[in-house]
Structure formats: C-alpha cells, structure tokens
Amino acid sequence: MMSEKELIALQKSYSGLMEIDSQLDRLVKRIELLNYVNPQNIEKEKHRFFASKYTETPEFRYPKLKFDPLKLHRLLFSIRLEKIEDEEIYRVYRDIVYFYANMVQCIETIGSGRKFYYNSLRVYGTPTEKDVQNAKFILHFDNDPPSQDLEKVFTPEEAKDYFEDFSGRYDFPLNIRFSTNIAADAMVSNATKSLLLKRNAKFSKNQLQTLANHEIGVHLVTTFNAQDQPLKIFSNGFPKNVETQEGLAVFSEYMSGSLTLKRLKELAYRVLASDSLIKGYSFQDTFDLIHSQYKLNREDAFNITLRAHRGGGFTKDRLYLSGLRKIYKRYSRQESLDILLSGKVAIDFENDIAYLQARGLAAKNTFENLAFRQNLNKNSKLDFILNNLK
Numbered sequence: 001m002m003s004e005k006e007l008i009a010l011q012k013s014y015s016g017l018m019e020i021d022s023q024l025d026r027l028v029k030r031i032e033l034l035n036y037v038n039p040q041n042i043e044k045e046k047h048r049f050f051a052s053k054y055t056e057t058p059e060f061r062y063p064k065l066k067f068d069p070l071k072l073h074r075l076l077f078s079i080r081l082e083k084i085e086d087e088e089i090y091r092v093y094r095d096i097v098y099f100y101a102n103m104v105q106c107i108e109t110i111g112s113g114r115k116f117y118y119n120s121l122r123v124y125g126t127p128t129e130k131d132v133q134n135a136k137f138i139l140h141f142d143n144d145p146p147s148q149d150l151e152k153v154f155t156p157e158e159a160k161d162y163f164e165d166f167s168g169r170y171d172f173p174l175n176i177r178f179s180t181n182i183a184a185d186a187m188v189s190n191a192t193k194s195l196l197l198k199r200n201a202k203f204s205k206n207q208l209q210t211l212a213n214h215e216i217g218v219h220l221v222t223t224f225n226a227q228d229q230p231l232k233i234f235s236n237g238f239p240k241n242v243e244t245q246e247g248l249a250v251f252s253e254y255m256s257g258s259l260t261l262k263r264l265k266e267l268a269y270r271v272l273a274s275d276s277l278i279k280g281y282s283f284q285d286t287f288d289l290i291h292s293q294y295k296l297n298r299e300d301a302f303n304i305t306l307r308a309h310r311g312g313g314f315t316k317d318r319l320y321l322s323g324l325r326k327i328y329k330r331y332s333r334q335e336s337l338d339i340l341l342s343g344k345v346a347i348d349f350e351n352d353i354a355y356l357q358a359r360g361l362a363a364k365n366t367f368e369n370l371a372f373r374q375n376l377n378k379n380s381k382l383d384f385i386l387n388n389l390k
Contacts, residue, residue: 247323
C-alpha cells in the first residue's frame with residue numbers, strides 16, 4: 001500500500017486521471033448488477049412451479065432501482081476523458097465508460113424479457129460452440145463415488161462459523177449477512193464487502209470448503225486488494241472482469257482440493273442453460289433440458305434454470321467454465337496470476353495493468369490466495385478433463 005505522501009505526489013502528477021477516476025467512482029460504485037437481478041420471491045415461485053408439474057412459468061419480482069438510469073447515462077458520457085493525457089490510459093477509461101453504460105442499460109431492463117437478454121449479451125456474451133462442446137464433454141464422465149462430505153447437513157449459522165474460522169488465515173475483516181434474495185447459496189457483495197449466505201440453504205462439508213476458497217480466497221481477496229489501489233476502477237471493475245474473476249475463483253477450488261466432478265458438471269449445466277437462451281427456450285424448456293434430459297435432480301435443475309432466466313435471460317453463468325479453462329491453461333504454462341488478483345480485473349487488460357504498475361498507478365497485492373501456494377487436487381479425472389478442454 002502507498003504511503004499518504006506517495007499518494008499525494010502521484011495525484012499531482014496525474015491530476016486529470018485521478019479526477020476522472022474519482023468521478024467515475026462516485027457514479028458507479030453502488031451499481032452492482034447482482035443486487036438487482038436476483039428475484040425477491042424465489043422460494044414462492046419455486047413451490048408454484050413444482051406444484052404445477054413444471055408447467056407454470058415463474059413470475060419473478062425484482063428490486064426497484066435506486067438510481068435514475070437516464071441521468072446516470074448522461075453523467076457517464078459527460079466525463080471529460082480528454083483530461084487523461086496518457087493515450088494508453090485514456091483508451092482504458094474509454095472502454096470502461098462504455099462498459100458501465102452497457103451495464104446501466106442492462107440493469108434498467110431487468111424483468112423486461114428479451115430486451116434484458118440482448119443487453120445481457122452485450123455485457124457477458126453468449127456461449128460459443130467450443131464452450132458447448134466442452135460442457136457436453138464434461139457431462140460424459142460418471143460422477144465420483146458418493147461421499148459423506150457431499151451431504152448437505154450444515155445450517156447457515158454453522159456455515160457462518162466455518163467461514164469466520166477460515167477467514168482467520170486472511171488478515172482482513174469478514175462481514176457475514178444472511179439473505180433470502182440470492183440465487184446462489186453464498187456470494188460476495190462488492191459494494192458492502194460482505195459475504196451473503198442464503199438463509200434457507202443447507203451446506204455440505206465439501207461445499208463449505210468450496211465456497212470458502214471461492215468467495216473468500218478470491219472474491220474477497222480481490223475486493224481488499226482493490227481497496228489498496230490508488231485507482232478506484234480496481235474496485236468497481238474492468239470490462240470483462242467476470243470471466244477472469246470467476247475463473248480464478250473456481251481454480252481456487254481446484255487448487256485447494258475441494259473441486260469435484262459434480263461441481264464441474266454444475267458449471268457445464270450452466271453453459272447449456274445459457275446456450276438454451278439463444279435457442280429461444282422458455283423457463284420450462286430449459287428446466288426440461290437439465291432435469292428430464294440430463295437427469296439432474298429438480299432442486300439443482302431449478303436453480304440452474306433460474307440463474308439463466310432471471311431478469312429475462314442472463315448469460316453471466318456461461319463464463320465460469322471458460323474462465324476456469326483460461327486460468328488453468330495459464331497455470332499449466334506456469335504464468336503468474338498475481339496481476340489478476342490485484343482487483344476486479346480481466347485478462348484482457350493485463351498489459352494495461354502492468355503499464356499502470358510501471359507508472360506507480362497500480363500497487364502490488366496486499367493479499368494473496370493461499371490455495372495457489374500448493375496444488376492439493378488428488379482427482380486425476382479432473383486433471384484429464386481440464387487438460388482436454390478446447
């Protein structure tokens with residue numbers, strides 16, 4: 001972390017950049033898409049869907065916006081990027097402004113059906129044919145033998161105790177809150193630097209290990225590394241950061257020895273669910289694909305379908321598998337992952353971040369991912385699969 005004297009000197013040297021970075025921070029720091037795209041009535045609609053024998057389309061409700069989208073658009077495009085004298089940094093911030101403008105449009109159209117879906121495509125893209133082939137390749141493998149570690153027996157309160165104990169190896173505060181309005185069993189809120197746990201979920205021992213290494217080991221590590229950066233954009237997020245961050249997070253599961261074939265298949269199902277959107281599948285169609293054709297139990301099939309169809313069609317989930325493939329390939333080539341842990345950053349901007357570091361505009365990491373120190377994976381089947389993803 002920079003000293004106050006060093007930061008003041010840096011701000012004087014790059015006053016235009018610092019002003020724009022702060023202005024952008026004020027506009028976007030509370031704009032977190034997942035705060036708006038997670039339905040508020042998941043359990044009620046799940047029960048209704050099951051009671052209808054999978055025929056009634058869920059009618060999800062979403063949180064009201066806490067900002068004026070049109071005003072925010074206007075303010076984003078009124079930022080005077082020409083104050084950034086460095087052409088390379090100017091280009092980075094231009095891409096960032098476009099990225100957040102697309103994100104605002106995405107949030108504004110949540111719940112509007114295909115309009116949201118097309119905006120989602122602009123931010124997250126759609127699965128490629130290669131992604132779909134990788135997903136189907138994974139699903140060909142038989143599951144590992146049953147294990148007590150996979151039985152969901154732990155309550156949210158017990159999960160909270162586990163995560164608090166796990167976080168003791170990291171020197172940053174852990175704020176845990178319970179929620180009934182999240183699609184995942186656990187997730188990090190970047191805005192509040194909190195770990196959210198689903199109030200009515202049950203957790204297995206393996207899932208606790210997985211979530212700890214995923215959410216704390218990567219998402220909170222990058223949150224707190226970003227907090228120590230001179231530029232706020234490391235906290236708010238670079239374009240395309242989701243694929244890199246989720247790839248790192250699942251890779252952390254792998255390195256810690258907690259990644260299972262069942263979990264890898266879950267990521268594969270997510271790709272197929274995301275791919276079903278571009279084929280025009282309804283909620284029922286996607287659920288039928290995952291539950292009836294691929295024989296996944298109805299609870300997990302519903303959650304995967306929900307994650308893909310929330311908001312009107314949300315393609316973010318397709319990035320976990322492609323992100324893991326990219327990070328694993330880097331690991332196999334013995335390439336450093338340090339820059340990718342410096343905040344909410346993306347592989348596509350790695351050279352730009354190195355450029356910022358060389359000019360004192362980006363700091364070295366305060367925290368590391370402890371699972372990356374040693375490969376604890378003992379499942380050779382996982383290595384075979386990851387080595388053969390296209």
